[in-house]
Amino acid sequence: MSNTAWETLSNQAVATAGIVYFLALVVYLAEWASLRQPAADRELVGAGAAVAEPEQPRTDRTAFLGRLGILLTAIAVLAHLVGLVGRGMAADPNRVPWGNMYEFTLSGTFVVGLLYVVLYRRFGLGWMGPLVVGFVVATLMVAVIWLYDAVAPLTEALNSPWLVIHVVSAVIATGAFTLGGIASIMYLVRMRAERRAEAAGRELSPWLARVPQLDALDRLAYRVHAFAFPVWTFAVLITGPIWAHEAWSRYWNWDPKEVWAFITWVVYAGYLHARATAGWKGRKAALLALVGMATLWFNFIGINYFSTTSQHAYAAERVVP
Amino acid sequence: MTTPPETGRRPGELTARELGRWAWRQITSMRTALLLLLLLALAAIPGSVIPQADVDSLAVTRWKDEHPKLTPVYEKLDLFSVYSSPWFSAVYLLLVLSLVGCIIPRLLVYYRALRAQPPAAPRHLTRMPVHASYSTGQAPADVLDRARTVLGRRHRLRASGHGDDFVAAERGHLREAGNLVFHLSLLIVLAGVAMGSLWGYQGGVILVQGTTFSNNLTQYDDFKPGGLFRQGQMKNFRFTVDEFSVDWLEEGPRFGQARKFEAGLTYRVGDGKPQTYDLRVNHPLEVDGTDVFLIGHGYAPVITVRDGTGQVVCTGPTVFLPRDASFLSYGVVKCNDAKPGRIGLDGLFFPSFDMRDGNPVTVFGDDRNPTLSMLAYTGDLGLDDGSSQSVYVLDKSDATPITKADGKPLRVDLQPGDTVELPDGLGSVTFERVDPWIRVQISQTPGKGIALLGVILALVGLCCSLFIRPRRVWVRAVPADDGSGTRVEVAVLDRSGNGETDEVLAAVLDQLQDQPEIVRQS
Numbered sequence: 001m002s003n004t005a006w007e008t009l010s011n012q013a014v015a016t017a018g019i020v021y022f023l024a025l026v027v028y029l030a031e032w033a034s035l036r037q038p039a040a041d042r043e044l045v046g047a048g049a050a051v052a053e054p055e056q057p058r059t060d061r062t063a064f065l066g067r068l069g070i071l072l073t074a075i076a077v078l079a080h081l082v083g084l085v086g087r088g089m090a091a092d093p094n095r096v097p098w099g100n101m102y103e104f105t106l107s108g109t110f111v112v113g114l115l116y117v118v119l120y121r122r123f124g125l126g127w128m129g130p131l132v133v134g135f136v137v138a139t140l141m142v143a144v145i146w147l148y149d150a151v152a153p154l155t156e157a158l159n160s161p162w163l164v165i166h167v168v169s170a171v172i173a174t175g176a177f178t179l180g181g182i183a184s185i186m187y188l189v190r191m192r193a194e195r196r197a198e199a200a201g202r203e204l205s206p207w208l209a210r211v212p213q214l215d216a217l218d219r220l221a222y223r224v225h226a227f228a229f230p231v232w233t234f235a236v237l238i239t240g241p242i243w244a245h246e247a248w249s250r251y252w253n254w255d256p257k258e259v260w261a262f263i264t265w266v267v268y269a270g271y272l273h274a275r276a277t278a279g280w281k282g283r284k285a286a287l288l289a290l291v292g293m294a295t296l297w298f299n300f301i302g303i304n305y306f307s308t309t310s311q312h313a314y315a316a317e318r319v320v321p
Numbered sequence: 322m323t324t325p326p327e328t329g330r331r332p333g334e335l336t337a338r339e340l341g342r343w344a345w346r347q348i349t350s351m352r353t354a355l356l357l358l359l360l361l362a363l364a365a366i367p368g369s370v371i372p373q374a375d376v377d378s379l380a381v382t383r384w385k386d387e388h389p390k391l392t393p394v395y396e397k398l399d400l401f402s403v404y405s406s407p408w409f410s411a412v413y414l415l416l417v418l419s420l421v422g423c424i425i426p427r428l429l430v431y432y433r434a435l436r437a438q439p440p441a442a443p444r445h446l447t448r449m450p451v452h453a454s455y456s457t458g459q460a461p462a463d464v465l466d467r468a469r470t471v472l473g474r475r476h477r478l479r480a481s482g483h484g485d486d487f488v489a490a491e492r493g494h495l496r497e498a499g500n501l502v503f504h505l506s507l508l509i510v511l512a513g514v515a516m517g518s519l520w521g522y523q524g525g526v527i528l529v530q531g532t533t534f535s536n537n538l539t540q541y542d543d544f545k546p547g548g549l550f551r552q553g554q555m556k557n558f559r560f561t562v563d564e565f566s567v568d569w570l571e572e573g574p575r576f577g578q579a580r581k582f583e584a585g586l587t588y589r590v591g592d593g594k595p596q597t598y599d600l601r602v603n604h605p606l607e608v609d610g611t612d613v614f615l616i617g618h619g620y621a622p623v624i625t626v627r628d629g630t631g632q633v634v635c636t637g638p639t640v641f642l643p644r645d646a647s648f649l650s651y652g653v654v655k656c657n658d659a660k661p662g663r664i665g666l667d668g669l670f671f672p673s674f675d676m677r678d679g680n681p682v683t684v685f686g687d688d689r690n691p692t693l694s695m696l697a698y699t700g701d702l703g704l705d706d707g708s709s710q711s712v713y714v715l716d717k718s719d720a721t722p723i724t725k726a727d728g729k730p731l732r733v734d735l736q737p738g739d740t741v742e743l744p745d746g747l748g749s750v751t752f753e754r755v756d757p758w759i760r761v762q763i764s765q766t767p768g769k770g771i772a773l774l775g776v777i778l779a780l781v782g783l784c785c786s787l788f789i790r791p792r793r794v795w796v797r798a799v800p801a802d803d804g805s806g807t808r809v810e811v812a813v814l815d816r817s818g819n820g821e822t823d824e825v826l827a828a829v830l831d832q833l834q835d836q837p838e839i840v841r842q843s
């Protein structure tokens with residue numbers, strides 16, 4: 001296949017992925033809507049059933065929509081993968097698909113989707129579907145509309161095996177932090193809704209009732225963050241400096257991208273501390289996790305527009321000397 | 322909180338000692354650590370938006386020019402060197418203090434815990450948050466035996482005392498060890514980084530193809546030593562830039578981008594025999610603990626100037642600095658000894674010259690159509706007042722532009738091999754050829770291995786700390802109250818608060834017997 005054919009394939013695959021993600025989103029929303037129909041055997045909230053499966057007993061239709069949703073998501077993730085591989089194959093010489101922001105965003109969202117599909121069963125993530133897929137669709141749209149860049153060879157500094165390790169780990173951590181962040185958001189949302197419901201003597205809305213209980217959410221968020229944090233440490237504080245040392249002669253240069261990676265690291269260290277500190281558990285810890293996610297995505301996309309001194313200006317070549 | 326001892330003082334009064342203790346407790350508390358961490362994150366932000374002298378001094382100068390009012394304020398606040406400023410240092414030093422204060426007591430506690438037996442079973446296992454109980458026909462001793470085998474596989478068991486009616490098991494000591502290793506490793510990293518900034522150095526030099534560099538201070542263009550740098554630590558080596566080559570992209574969206582920079586070097590350590598190395602981006606040369614990096618390249622037109630007497634007064638490659646990614650470059654020639662008048666030239670070098678819409682441009686970075694376009698000056702070139710001058714700047718404030726007969730400034734436009742005669746018998750300028758130059762960065766970073774070891778240790782410790790679940794399991798077997806068989810109670814305590822205790826409990830019960838009657842309270 002020629003390079004242009006690969007590039008076309010990649011673009012089409014990304015478009016397909018976008019459409020299928022969107023379909024998945026629609027199905028998930030339909031699933032949510034079907035939950036609204038009163039289910040006779042729904043549990044009351046706060047009735048001390050902390051250990052039971054958070055999933056509600058579900059009607060056939062809901063279950064079917066849920067299965068269809070995850071199936072569509074999995075198909076979209078596959079198409080997404082084809083899009084990524086196509087980008088790499090379209091370049092001459094072939095390379096990893098991380099030459100510019102478009103490709104980084106493509107990879108980041110891919111990992112979010114992939115992790116979701118992989119962890120779906122293990123952590124019972126069905127309830128997260130619409131949020132994850134909504135996030136992925138929105139970010140993909142931003143990538144395609146604003147960040148798109150034609151396939152091009154890597155700039156020389158990016159041409160290193162350390163880049164592969166560094167970026168793989170950074171992108172995996174970014175995906176995982178994002179999933180953890182979604183869990184933390186739901187923690188806050190559900191906490192608020194529970195308070196309100198209690199004050200008004202109402203039940204939780206059906207789709208919130210489907211979200212796991214607060215302590216389960218908190219634990220889920222912690223576990224995902226606890227997975228992501230060492231990976232981020234590896235990416236930012238080990239492979240990043242090694243690569244920077246090879247390419248730029250200084251392993252740590254307080255370059256804006258590095259600064260924000262460091263800030264993200266410190267904030268998440270704060271999150272882990274917060275979870276172990278009385279008075280910070282729960283709500284404040286969840287808020288910290290969201291601050292962490294904000295710094296993460298700001299660094300991923302925002303800093304490129306904000307700072308002109310970053311050597312991590314992927315698209316533009318650094319003017320020498 | 323302990324209540325203060327009874328004294329004659331009013332409540333709320335503290336002695337200096339108590340105050341000290343109180344302060345120490347505050348500093349080493351988890352909450353302080355947390356707040357300091359957040360403060361550190363906050364303190365790091367300004368340095369990412371304001372240009373930093375260490376990172377890009379050019380950007381700092383530009384910023385200062387654009388904001389004359391803010392500059393003095395920012396300078397007072399060290400905002401151009403945030404990461405070495407007293408206030409930033411204060412935050413992380415406080416954090417280190419807090420860390421040390423936190424770790425040392427925990428080390429002692431850990432040491433004692435390591436040597437201690439798993440604690441005995443609480444009297445009422447059924448009051449533990451996660452527990453279960455069931456009745457069985459087996460004798461208590463058999464149940465306990467079975468519990469020992471089951472738990473002994475993956476737990477440390479408490480030595481059984483005479484008449485014990487329980488088994489106590491514990492696992493996951495490595496979690497706390499990992500946590501301690503992680504926090505201690507942060508200190509190692511800090512030590513490594515500090516070594517680098519105290520004893521390290523960084524220097525840069527531009528070398529034209531064919532020239533030789535010997536590693537001593539006088540040869541560097543710029544040199545940034547650490548605070549405790551001594552000249553004696555510079556290693557004795559030299560290298561020659563034999564050849565430099567670049568690949569230029571001639572098609573595609575990155576048209577004109579350069580790739581595959583490669584500088585062939587011949588180097589010698591001390592009096593050793595010469596060796597060769599292909600210096601490339603991402604492939605530094607390491608000589609005896611000193612690293613040599615290729616970080617830039619450009620063009621050095623070889624310009625020869627003859628003065629009015631026909632004497633060669635300037636010759637050789639002149640380094641021109643690229644202004645942008647198209648390698649349009651700027652350079653200066655100063656010929657001090659020219660007679661009857663000094664000759665100065667400044668202007669542009671176009672690697673691939675072309676006229677586009679009446680404007681001179683370079684259409685490519687490669688030297689396909691090398692062209693010089695310079696203006697010539699004579700008279701006072703500012704070389705006499707003894708102040709040192711950059712070789713890249715021509716002081717034209719007192720110089721006289723050399724003009725043509727019609728009074729317009731003389732533009733010296735040359736291609737390789739061309740010569741231009743200067744008017745009034747001042748001399749001539751010849752453009753011989755173009756040589757490439759490379760910019761190398763040479764640095765010693767002592768402690769980088771220590772810092773790396775530190776982060777790796779930290780990562781290992783972190784993983785232990787995050788993924789090992791410390792827990793205690795107790796099994797008690799006593800004759801049932803009604804005399805029929807044995808009553809077995811099992812309790813699980815997860816000390817990290819994050820484990821799946823229910824699953825652990827279920828697994829233990831499973832292994833102990835078949836059909837438990839689980840009673841739980843959460």
Ligand code: HEM
Pocket residue numbers: 268269272273276349350351352354358416417419420421423424500504507783786787
């Ligand atoms: C230099 C800055 C620090 C960083 C980057 C940092 C980072 C971390 C991280 C990532 C964890 C999570 C690992 C785990 O959960 O076991 C942690 C846990 C912990 N840190 Fe720190 N820490 C710092 C300073 C401190 C200080 C000053 C203290 C003392 C007050 C402290 C006490 C603790 C404790 C007690 C835990 C265990 C929490 C638990 O049981 O989950 N740390 N720290």
